[in-house]
Amino acid sequence: EDQVTQSPEALRLQEGESSSLNCSYTVSGLRGLFWYRQDPGKGPEFLFTLYSAGEEKEKERLKATLTKKESFLHITAPKPEDSATYLCARTSGSRLTFGEGTQLTVNP
Amino acid sequence: EAQVTQNPRYLITVTGKKLTVTCSQNMNHEYMSWYRQDPGLGLRQIYYSMNVEVTDKGDVPEGYKVSRKEKRNFPLILESPSPNQTSLYFCASSWRLAGRPYQETQYFGPGTRLLVL
Numbered sequence: 001e002d003q004v005t006q007s008p009e010a011l012r013l014q015e016g017e018s019s020s021l022n023c024s025y026t027v028s029g030l031r032g033l034f035w036y037r038q039d040p041g042k043g044p045e046f047l048f049t050l051y052s053a054g055e056e057k058e059k060e061r062l063k064a065t066l067t068k069k070e071s072f073l074h075i076t077a078p079k080p081e082d083s084a085t086y087l088c089a090r091t092s093g094s095r096l097t098f099g100e101g102t103q104l105t106v107n108p
Numbered sequence: 109e110a111q112v113t114q115n116p117r118y119l120i121t122v123t124g125k126k127l128t129v130t131c132s133q134n135m136n137h138e139y140m141s142w143y144r145q146d147p148g149l150g151l152r153q154i155y156y157s158m159n160v161e162v163t164d165k166g167d168v169p170e171g172y173k174v175s176r177k178e179k180r181n182f183p184l185i186l187e188s189p190s191p192n193q194t195s196l197y198f199c200a201s202s203w204r205l206a207g208r209p210y211q212e213t214q215y216f217g218p219g220t221r222l223l224v225l
Contacts, residue, residue, distance in 0.1 A: 001204075013192055027153055034214075041219070042218065043217070043218055044151070045216070046213050089151075095156065095166055095167070096141070096214075097153070098143075098150045101150060
């Protein structure tokens with residue numbers, strides 16, 4: 001069974017305080033690992049796709065990395081507008097399995 | 109504007125009264141999918157469709173039906189809703205780059221909040 005586990009469940013940071021979110025997943029049959037951002041009351045917004053161990057992608061203050069068992073979303077010098085729930089998901093074909101998300105709050 | 113639309117956005121109904129939530133996309137995407145989101149359980153895939161007349165079950169299909177008669181539309185049907193189907197529902201669509209999973213750059217709709225009494 002495909003599984004995705006995210007940690008921590010919630011994270012509070014001060015503006016400018018860098019940190020990382022973790023996503024661990026079942027390895028078997030992995031074809032892609034995705035990161036999404038979700039704001040309250042809205043649908044998830046696509047951020048990154050990673051396909052193979054060692055791959056990295058960046059967008060503004062966010063950088064996603066992938067190892068054989070985990071993915072990390074690094075947030076460098078976050079701003080209050082980065083506050084959101086960050087979702088990790090994996091696909092082994094046409095089905096997509098999400099983690100429960102990490103709720104990030106960045107205080108000014 | 110490229111978008112996925114869902115209707116209605118909010119719905120209160122009673123147990124057993126059939127309902128349909130519509131989903132439409134204007135991006136000519138092949139792949140469409142329905143999810144439900146519940147506190148503590150995250151987003152779970154209900155059904156997906158890789159093209160017209162091609163649908164398949166996700167992780168939680170019980171109590172739901174779908175159809176894909178046109179490329180742009182993918183309605184979610186609850187034949188006999190029950191209180192445990194109270195949830196926030198999202199429709200999503202995406203195209204497929206050659207050799208890549210369908211879910212890359214998946215666009216989500218705004219969500220439909222359903223309460224079944």
